Amino acid sequence: MTNRSYELRNENGRNKFKKFFDEFEYRLNSKDRISRFTSFNLFKFLYPSRVTNSKAEKTLLFKLDILIGLYFLMLCWSKSVDTNAYTSAYVSGMKEDLKMVKNDYVYTSSITGVGAIIFQIPFMYILPRYPAHFVLPIMDLGWTWFTFACYRANSLADFRAYRFIANSFGGAYYPVSQYILGSWYGPDEISSRVFLFFCGQLLGGVTSGLLQARIFKSLNMIHGLAGWRWMFIIDAIAISLPTCFLGFFLIPGTPDKCYSLFLTDEEIKIARARAKRFAINNPKGKLPKFFSWSNWKKLFLSPFFWILCVFDTVSWNNMTAFSGSYTLWLKSLNKYSVVKVNNLSTLPAALGFAYVALCSFGSDFFRCKWAFIFFSNMMNAVSCIILIKWDVSSSAKWFAFLTTYFSVSASPCLWSIINDFLRFDPQLKAMTWIAIYSFSQSTYSWIPTLTWKTVESPKFRTGYIASLCFTLVYACWSIVVLFFYKRNEKNHSVDNGIILYNDDPENKQEIPAFVSQYLELKDDGYYYLRESNKLEYSEEISKE
Incomplete structure (x- = not known):
């Protein structure tokens, strides 16, 4: 350089x-x-x-935002629509059609999540070795096919099987996307780009309810298919499938293995120079043997691995936004139609755009991710406390539900910090990303079955108490992470x-x-x- x-x-x-x-x-x-x-x-x-002061570098960043940022927005949107379709379908007739009782709702979420945990583990090996612009779209095709298959489910066992396989194909898109983003962007650029990724997730939360409301109203029992079945058909064919094919052409890989129709050779050189400037080590030459003891010793004996494991685990389990509690509360009021419930269910996710933008852009602007993680968790703690008490005014309860997405808003900051921690060793980066993500997600497969039992709907007192505990640990742990992050950066000053x-x-x-x-x-x-x-x-x- x-x-x-x-x-x-x-x-x-x-x-x-x-x-x-x-x-x-x-x-x-x-x-x-x-x-x-x-x-x-x-x-x-x-x-x-x-x-x-290079105009070419600005052009490169703009192109990357289009190719990577907007593509991941679309990808995350399609995944979020498919995921939220489960809750929308549940309150739109699927519960009755598949004879779901008691805790079947939360058990189904947990069972199908296991597929994602198991089948993302091979990406420890795949990520630094194979081009992402092939790997991610191919996995996305599998997700699309089995999302489509959900419309055929005639029993709860069928539905669980289809969702299990779909999640197996979709499990790696979180860590793969973050691995790619961390390869291209600098430390005070990345949070505002991860914001685009989360915009897709929030957009899915908004559009899923609106789509289900429209589909239920327009297509329910057309050709003998219930409205919730049409939701899965439309999700797969009209949303997920086009995103798959775009991935083959838009994803540029990583700077060291860049295959892009849209980036010039000069821009690829600039990207590699930027990686050096930001001390981001991407794979070069032959990687160390995957099964060598030195690799695994680095992983499991590093204090950073366990620190980040706790960090990611508490972030997964404080998320009241994805519990489905708000939608189930709306239905329990018995004063809204199915269409109205689906429309109102989009409000927290719509407000979530502002919360995520505040944390993402604020953390890059002030170069202070830990502070926005702390702030967002304090806001989520207030929401949890109100909902634990429950017997409060209607306006207080609406405020609490409409601020649940503060539990999500710190995620771009969290993922940016993890990327920065892991930027020095591409093999260790892939292994650590998948390991901590698998561990965190595995806890999210069984903890909700204990804390968010459907029979406690709509109050979910146990769930909100658990979320409050995780939220407070999350806030305090951000200080611990800050200490180790700074020590790491000083060693690499x-x-x-x-x-x-x-x-x-x-x-x-x-x-x-x-x-x-x-x-x-x-x-x-x-x-x-x-x-x-x-x-x-x-x-x-x-x-x-």
Whole structure:
């Protein structure tokens, strides 16, 4: 990287308490970390090109937002519509047609989720080795076919079998998508792009209810098929199938294995240079043997793995937004028609757009993900407390239900932090992503069966108490993660363009020898590689 700037930073006099909460203290040097408070312009915020001042880099980012961001929005939307179709179908006649009783609703969700957990494990091996623009659409085709098959279910066992297989094909799209996003975007760019991904999830929550309402009204018993059956047919053919085929052409893979009809060779080179600038290591050459003990030792003996496992697990289990409680409460009021229930069910997800946008853009703008994770969990805690009490005014109850999507809003920040933690080793990144996601999702398969029992509908007191506990742990754990994140970044400070020393006599740390040997101070106050050293600097500096 010929443009890499290095900041020589003296640690003497550092305010430890104040700086502890500065998340990006060691992640970006002062040159890369240009203040965003002087003037705010959304276009400059999304496409800053602050280091190279390159129009080509801005063009690359814009193209990536179209190719990756909008595609994942569509993919997540189609998955979310299919997933939410289960709740919409349940309150639209499927419960009666399939003779679902007692806790069959929550048990079916848990059973079908097991397929996703089991069949995403092979992606530990697949992710860094095979091009994502083939892997993801092929898996999506399987999801589409078995979503379509759900309309044929004549018993609960049939339905569970179809959903189990569909989820088996769809299980990897979360970690695969985040793996791809983390390969292209910088640390203060990624949350606002993960926002697009979650927009798809929220859009699915909104459109699923509206689609089911329209389908139930227009197609119920047409050709002898109930409205809920038409929902699965339309989901598969009109929504999921087109998304599958678009994936083959839009997904550019990762910078190291980029196969794109829309990116030029120059833009691919810029993407690879950006990855170096942001210290993102993508697969190069031959990867270590997957089954070697050193790989698995790195995974399971690393404190980061267990810290991130807890982090992701509490994020999965605090999500009151996806419990279906709001829709079941609406139905229990017995004053809304099926169409009205489906229409009203979209309100929390619609408001969720604002909550997710606040956390996603705010965390990138302020470069402070942990604070927005903490804030969103405090808001979710208020919602849970109101619903635990239950005997409150109608307006308070509506407020609580309409703020449940704060339980989701921190997810872009969470996933961005995980991506940043794992950026140094592509094999370990794939293994860790799948491992923590599988573990977290597995807890989400059995915890709801204990806490969100359908027989407790619509109050779900146990569920809200459990969610409150997970929410409080989630908020507090963000501080723990911040500590380990900063320690990790300090250990990699040179990769981030920051050279540390300390001239305090009691804690003296010399200026590293490579500064005078390989670097030269320019007029802007930062160090750059001498022209004669650009071929050999990489190995020498990395050793430091």
